[in-house]
Amino acid sequence: MREVKLGFSGPMVSEVCFGSLAISPLQGRVTAAEGTEILRYALEQGISWIDTAEIYDNYDQIARALAGKPEIMVATKSYAVTRSEMRISLEKARKGLNREVLDFFLLHEQESVLTLHGHQEAWDELLEAKARGLVRYVGISTHAVAGVRAGALQPGLDVIHPILNYQGIGIIDGTLEDMLEAISFAADLGIGIYAMKVLGGGHLARDPARAFTFIRRVKGVQAMALGMSSRNEVDYNLRLLAGEEIAPALQVAVQARERRLYIADWCQGCGRCVEVCPQGALYLEEQAKVKAEACVLCGYCGRVCPHFCLKIV
Ligand code: SF4
Ligand code: SF4
Numbered sequence: 001m002r003e004v005k006l007g008f009s010g011p012m013v014s015e016v017c018f019g020s021l022a023i024s025p026l027q028g029r030v031t032a033a034e035g036t037e038i039l040r041y042a043l044e045q046g047i048s049w050i051d052t053a054e055i056y057d058n059y060d061q062i063a064r065a066l067a068g069k070p071e072i073m074v075a076t077k078s079y080a081v082t083r084s085e086m087r088i089s090l091e092k093a094r095k096g097l098n099r100e101v102l103d104f105f106l107l108h109e110q111e112s113v114l115t116l117h118g119h120q121e122a123w124d125e126l127l128e129a130k131a132r133g134l135v136r137y138v139g140i141s142t143h144a145v146a147g148v149r150a151g152a153l154q155p156g157l158d159v160i161h162p163i164l165n166y167q168g169i170g171i172i173d174g175t176l177e178d179m180l181e182a183i184s185f186a187a188d189l190g191i192g193i194y195a196m197k198v199l200g201g202g203h204l205a206r207d208p209a210r211a212f213t214f215i216r217r218v219k220g221v222q223a224m225a226l227g228m229s230s231r232n233e234v235d236y237n238l239r240l241l242a243g244e245e246i247a248p249a250l251q252v253a254v255q256a257r258e259r260r261l262y263i264a265d266w267c268q269g270c271g272r273c274v275e276v277c278p279q280g281a282l283y284l285e286e287q288a289k290v291k292a293e294a295c296v297l298c299g300y301c302g303r304v305c306p307h308f309c310l311k312i313v
Helices: 033-046 057-064 083-097 115-120 120-131 143-151 178-187 210-219 233-243 250-257 270-276 302-303
Strands: 004-005 013-016 016-019 049-051 072-080 102-107 136-140 161-164 190-193 223-227 261-263 283-285 287-290 310-312
Touching: 013 016, 016 033, 016 233, 033 057, 033 233, 049 057, 057 072, 057 083, 072 083, 072 161, 083 102, 083 120, 102 120, 102 161, 115 120, 115 143, 120 136, 136 143, 143 161, 143 178, 161 178, 178 190, 210 233, 233 250, 261 287, 270 283, 270 302, 302 310
Parallel strands: 016 049, 016 223, 049 072, 072 102, 102 136, 136 161, 161 190, 190 223
Antiparallel strands: 004 013, 261 310, 283 287
């Protein structure tokens, strides 16, 4: 597994970060126990860090996979706005992950200077936690060009986790070229960058080689989070990245798996999911409907549905 340095002052990490949303209850593709096994397997193959978030609700799953592996790093994130919310988020992560010190802690889904400004209290608390040695690196995740630019100029920020893929799928406020320029700007300042949704939430899964090659060529991006929910996917992605041949049976097993957002027919049409979708992929026509081409299969809508209608299948 290729090792990379994250930004000017970040740690050495594997080029691939395990994106644990894919094994979390939020996406519900596998059971918690199956997810832990897949994660353990990925760590055995050389992946040295894991991406998660408070809303993925899988700290215990990760903690089980991390038992006896203090060298594996974890990046997590929260939507905390105030100082007290951030304190609660940090304690929840430390306790849930069974770690005294958190490796990376990010503000989740920051869209612009205004969003970051609105989270200033939480950010200040995070910087203090870092100064006290409770967190090693701090940053933001974002689906927005303006989020990357704002993060780059945020004092004390170490790392940005932006959405990036060769079609620009999921960027909420600009073009792919705009995002590449913003990432280059941040990287020139020494910020560590690890990309998310490099397969466009599954839309680019037909040609992952092209997707990975694109990410590797982007100036300033050092690593990528890959969501994987089976051993086959781990093998497939890691072999592809290592330039190894892929057995036809493995190719078929992984590529045959199409994913989509399933909306149950008992949807009440309340509209809560429509309001939270960061991609604008949902709309109401009495019941919730999805524009499949806009959906990046993040699963964020599923957590707000009071009737458990939404699932990635
Ligand atoms: S519809 Fe749901 S899964 Fe798709 S992008 Fe929106 S929030 Fe994410
Ligand atoms: S939140 Fe659930 S019930 Fe409400 S519109 Fe969305 S899918 Fe339907």
